[in-house]
Amino acid sequence: MSVSTRRLQKELTDIQKQGTPVGIKLLNADDFQTWHLSLEVLGDTVYQGEVFALKFRFDSSYPISSPAVQFVVDDTWKAPVHPHVYSNGHICASILGNEWSPVLSVISVCVTLQSMLASCKKKELPPGNDRYVKNAPENPKKTRFEYHDDNV
């Protein structure tokens, strides 16, 4: 069994044993390549009542390499309107790029994104959204974002 599979197996066991934090639910984790989780921001925020789905993709060198994380955009799910989330679901967050560290996990990434949404005051799309969405690669990890905002 590869390191990534073993590590994801442990994370899965932890989720099953200890449950997930409030507002985060595991939708499916059928294999060790793609997981889906749902994300809801509780309390008085601009996203009240909205539920989003996150897609995690892992490669064989996880957790050395970061997972590819994006919001699901399809018939059922929409990406949140947020200055760091493009309308195709790609997220500009430093912890998914240069701030990634193996100490992070699926759940801690969800929690960080949850608090990113919770702290948003005004729903607006990132600047240059249309241009990005038109040219964006399928996998968000292949985009090199510039993190200009430290409180992401």
Place this chain on the structure above:
Amino acid sequence: MYSEHHVPTVDDLRVKLCFICREEERYDNPEDPPRVWTHPCSCTLVAHESCLLQWIQAAQQDPSKAGNALKCPQCGTRYELESHNPFVLRLLDNVNKSISIVGKFVSVAGIVGIGVSFGFGVYVVCTAYGSYAVKVFLGKEMYDLLLTDDLSNWPWHAFVNLPFIPLSLILSRTRFFTSLPLIPLFLPWASTPPVASTQSMMAARWNPLVRKAPVYPSAPLFGWPPSPIVITIAYSILTSFYRRGYSTLKHWILGTPSNAQHTIREVIWDLGGHARIGVNINDGEHPANQDQQAAQGEQAPANGDAGQEQAGDNDPGVVAERTLRVTNASLGRFISGALMMPTIANCMGAILLRLSRHSRLLQRFLAVRPPMRGGVPPTLASWLEAQPWGEMSYMRQVATGLKVALDLVCGGTRTWEECDPVWWRNSIGLGIYIVAKDCIQLLHLYLAKRELETRRIKNRSFEGIDVKELDLIDRSLRS
């Protein structure tokens, strides 16, 4: 019980949980074979040393992550690495870095320069560079005979050949055209008669010596120093043997399989632009990696898609090579290196000339001659005029013409034989320079590889952490 002064270390933990692979090990159920644990920082995170080294290595290869590679993600303490990192390696690393910085400036300056002078400038710039390269490489004397500073003297092909010189020098660095650098510097000039400047015309007309004794216009093919064409051919043959030998030696020293193709793996066009979003072409398919995955018996479907950068191969040799490549990958460095070649050749040639003053043998080898005396050597025209064409049959005329043309291309004009062969010592000098540079690069790779292999993370005690926070083995029960 513990004495007051005993500071617990990672070995005193009851349960160790690696923050990277999340595997735990209980003190009463040690793993077999054991893996080294390390506590590298000032918080409670502990990890397998191998996991942490793997992470540091992966993070250091990614320029955007390199800053965080040696920092604890929780408490921010810098990890201390202990490895065999001799002064020479640090020196080479620094030299390498600063050359890369220079390279960046060159590429920025080059882009600005091309942009400013685009319309008509590129051609002029390339041609000017080409004539400079000829001057430097063939020597001032040859330059004055073949080209001169006066454009109106240039043979027609100079206007085609000269602008190609910088292009072919750059292409010659791409490994596909290894023999190119010398060709445009040599081939077209071998058969070029000396410029018919006023002076030489006058000399040819009025100098009775030249009029009387027309000399065969071509130099002998196998003289010493070798003629330009011989040098060009020998150079390409030698280069291909040398490249093969060098690559075998490199793989032997680094212990990497010689068939592995690393060249194409990291082609990242990072010209330092500040577009908000750049799309990084990341071709994640490389054979070594896939082999390894197959060996592990896991079939990743949709391969090449799920950004599998640097998965697998952590062989220090491969990593050292690739890490160097990344810092090397500066377009400006590449181009300026190529355009420096004639200048370097000239400097090396000058050094050889200076050395030859102390050695007869070297002087003979370099065939150093004093600058030409007695004016310009005879032109082809004067020899042709002196031939008894009328007495020859038609076939003989054609044969003589062909022979002269062939001899000129192969042996070069007499100018080549009679001038001080600056080009010869420059070629030798360039060769010495290339070999020396490769040796240094090889040393750098070897030292970098050894540094990776000998890396250890400095283990720290849990000093400063409240003992009650730690789940320690109760030594009193065991003893």
